[in-house]
Amino acid sequence: MRLFSTNTVIWVLFLLVLSTFSYQNHAFVSSRIMLNRLSQSSNYLTDKELWFSQTLDHFSPFDHRRFQQRYYEFLDQFRLPDGPIFLKICGESSCNGIANDYISVLAKKFGAAVVSLEHRYYGKSSPFNSLKTENLRYLSSKQALYDLAVFRQYYQESLNLKLNRSNVENPWFVFGVSYSGALSAWFRLKFPHLTCGSLASSAVVLAVYNFTEFDQQVGDSAGAECKAALQETNQLVEQRLATEGKTVKTLFGAAELENDGDFFYFLADAAVMAFQYGNPDELCSPLVQAKKAGDNLVEAYAKYVKEYFLGGFGVGVQTYNQKHLKNTALTQDSGDRLWWFQVCTEVAYFQVAPLNDSVRSKKVDTSYHLDLCKNVFGEGIYPDVTATNIYYGGTKIAGSKIVFANGSQDPWRHASKQISSTDMPSYVISCHNCGHGTDMRGCPQAPLSLEGDAQKCSSPDAVHKVRQQITENIDLWLSQCQNLARNSL
Numbered sequence: 001m002r003l004f005s006t007n008t009v010i011w012v013l014f015l016l017v018l019s020t021f022s023y024q025n026h027a028f029v030s031s032r033i034m035l036n037r038l039s040q041s042s043n044y045l046t047d048k049e050l051w052f053s054q055t056l057d058h059f060s061p062f063d064h065r066r067f068q069q070r071y072y073e074f075l076d077q078f079r080l081p082d083g084p085i086f087l088k089i090c091g092e093s094s095c096n097g098i099a100n101d102y103i104s105v106l107a108k109k110f111g112a113a114v115v116s117l118e119h120r121y122y123g124k125s126s127p128f129n130s131l132k133t134e135n136l137r138y139l140s141s142k143q144a145l146y147d148l149a150v151f152r153q154y155y156q157e158s159l160n161l162k163l164n165r166s167n168v169e170n171p172w173f174v175f176g177v178s179y180s181g182a183l184s185a186w187f188r189l190k191f192p193h194l195t196c197g198s199l200a201s202s203a204v205v206l207a208v209y210n211f212t213e214f215d216q217q218v219g220d221s222a223g224a225e226c227k228a229a230l231q232e233t234n235q236l237v238e239q240r241l242a243t244e245g246k247t248v249k250t251l252f253g254a255a256e257l258e259n260d261g262d263f264f265y266f267l268a269d270a271a272v273m274a275f276q277y278g279n280p281d282e283l284c285s286p287l288v289q290a291k292k293a294g295d296n297l298v299e300a301y302a303k304y305v306k307e308y309f310l311g312g313f314g315v316g317v318q319t320y321n322q323k324h325l326k327n328t329a330l331t332q333d334s335g336d337r338l339w340w341f342q343v344c345t346e347v348a349y350f351q352v353a354p355l356n357d358s359v360r361s362k363k364v365d366t367s368y369h370l371d372l373c374k375n376v377f378g379e380g381i382y383p384d385v386t387a388t389n390i391y392y393g394g395t396k397i398a399g400s401k402i403v404f405a406n407g408s409q410d411p412w413r414h415a416s417k418q419i420s421s422t423d424m425p426s427y428v429i430s431c432h433n434c435g436h437g438t439d440m441r442g443c444p445q446a447p448l449s450l451e452g453d454a455q456k457c458s459s460p461d462a463v464h465k466v467r468q469q470i471t472e473n474i475d476l477w478l479s480q481c482q483n484l485a486r487n488s489l
C-alpha cells in the first residue's frame with residue numbers, strides 16, 4: 001500500500017468536483033494538440049484510473065513537492081510473470097484511458113502488459129489549480145521524461161512486490177504517437193537502461209522555428225487541383241474580410257475569433273486536419289467540385305468547416321481564440337493552453353506560410369505566433385528551439401533501437417526522422433489517406449478506428465508491410481533484452 005499525504009484528501013475532493021463537469025464529446029482535437037480525445041469507454045482497453053505520487057521538480061535538490069499523476073494498466077494479455085511491459089506514453093491532452101488501437105494487437109502478439117501514464121499538467125494530472133504562467137514552469141518534455149522514468153521504476157517494483165520477488169526486470173518497450181512519439185524516442189535516448197526499444201510513430205523529434213515545410217506538405221498532399229482551389233478560397237476570404245469581417249467569420253461559425261490572425265490560423269488548420277488525419281476527400285472533393293461548377297468557393301469551404309471540422313470532428317472554435325488560451329482556470333479544455341505553452345517555450349513548430357506558393361494566408365506568419373506567445377503567457381516567453389535540438393539532437397538523435405514511422409500525407413513528418421540509420425530504422429507508409437500515426441491508428445487516423453483498422457487505408461498492404469517491420473524490430477530488441485537479463489544472472 002502507498003501512503004498518501006494529507007494533500008491527497010484535498011486532491012480527491014478536487015477531482016470529485018472536476019469529474020462532475022460534463023465532458024464534451026470531442027472525438028478529436030486540432031493539429032496544435034494533435035491527439036485524439038476519445039469519448040466512449042468502449043474505445044479503450046481500460047479507463048480505470050490509478051494514481052501515482054510524482055515528484056514536481058526532478059531537477060531541484062531543494063524542492064520536494066509532489067503531485068498526483070494518473071495512469072492506467074491493462075493486464076488481460078500479460079504473460080505472467082516475465083512478459084514484456086509496453087509503456088504507452090500519453091501526450092498533450094487529457095489521457096482518459098488506454099486507447100484500443102494497434103497496441104492491443106501487439107500486446108496480444110507479445111503477451112505484454114500495457115501501462116500508460118498521463119502527461120504532467122494535462123487532464124487530471126495537473127499539479128496546480130491555477131495555470132498561470134508562473135505555475136507552468138514545471139511543464140516541459142524534460143520533466144515529463146523524468147516522470148516516465150520514475151513511474152517505470154515504481155511500476156516494476158510494485159509488480160515485483162505483487163509477484164513476491166525482487167530485483168527482477170521485465171523487458172520494457174515504449175510507444176508514442178506525435179509529441180508522445182517524440183517522448184518515446186527521447187525516453188530511449190535519455191534512459192536507455194530502462195527500456196529495450198521504442199516505437200516513435202509520427203514522432204516530432206525536431207523542434208522547428210519557422211515550420212514552412214508543414215504548409216508545403218499540405219499543398220503536396222492536396223494535389224494540384226485542390227491546392228489551387230484552397231489558395232483561391234483563402235484569397236477570397238482575405239478580400240472579403242477587409243470589408244465584411246464579421247459576416248465572413250459568422251459564415252464559418254467563428255464569429256468569436258476577433259483577432260484576424262486567430263481566424264486565419266483556424267481556417268488553415270481546418271484544411272490541415274483533412275490531410276493529417278486521413279480524410280482528404282472530405283475536403284478536396286467538394287472544393288474541386290465547386291471550382292469546376294463555378295460555385296462560390298468560400299461557401300463550399302465554409303460548409304466543410306462547419307459540417308465536417310466543427311461538426312463531425314467536434315473541434316471547438318475557442319481552441320483558436322487567444323482569449324480562451326489566456327484562461328488560467330483548470331478545465332477540461334486546458335490542454336489548448338498547456339500545449340501552446342510547450343510550443344512557446346520548447347518546440348515552436350510555428351506553422352507559418354512559406355514565402356512562395358503558400359496554401360494558408362500569409363497573415364499566419366512568425367509575428368503572429370510570437371505575438372500569441374507574448375499575449376497568452378507574457379513578456380519573455382519564446383521558444384528556444386536551438387536549446388531543445390541541442391538537448392535531444394533533433395533528426396541527428398544519437399539513440400538506438402528506435403523505430404520511426406511516418407505517414408506520407410502527414411505535414412508533421414518533416415519534423416520527424418525520415419532517414420534510416422544504424423539501429424534506428426525509419427519507415428514511410430505511403431497511401432492516399434496515410435497520415436499522422438497510421439501505423440498505430442490505421443485509416444482514417446481520426447476519428448479513431450478500433451485496433452487501428454488498416455482496411456480503410458487506400459493501400460492496406462503499405463500499412464501491413466510497415467507493421468510487419470515494426471513487429472520484427474520489437475521482437476528482436478525484446479529478445480536481445482531478455483538475453484542480456486539472462487546473462488547477467
Ligand SMILES: *[C@@H]1O[C@H](CO)[C@@H](O)[C@H](O)[C@H]1NC(C)=O
Nearest residue numbers: 159160161162163164165166
Ligand atoms: C513469498 O516468498 C517467500 C520466500 O520465498 C515465502 O516465504 C512467502 O511465503 C511468499 N509469500 C507469498 C505471499 O507467496
Ligand SMILES: *[C@@H]1O[C@H](CO)[C@@H](O)[C@H](O)[C@H]1NC(C)=O
Nearest residue numbers: 209210211352355365366367
Ligand atoms: C523566421 O521567419 C522570419 C520571418 O520570415 C524571419 O525574420 C526569421 O529570421 C526566421 N527565423 C529563423 C530562425 O529562421
Ligand SMILES: *[C@@H]1O[C@H](CO)[C@@H](O)[C@H](O)[C@H]1NC(C)=O
Nearest residue numbers: 216219227354355356357358
Ligand atoms: C514559387 O512557386 C512556384 C510553384 O511552385 C515555382 O514555379 C516558382 O519557381 C517559385 N518561385 C520561387 C521564387 O521560389
Ligand SMILES: CC(=O)N[C@H]1CO[C@H](CO)[C@@H](O)[C@@H]1O
Nearest residue numbers: 414417418419420426427428
Ligand atoms: C525512409 C524513407 O523513405 N524516407 C524518405 C522520407 O521522405 C523524404 C522526403 O521527404 C525522403 O528524403 C526520405 O528518404
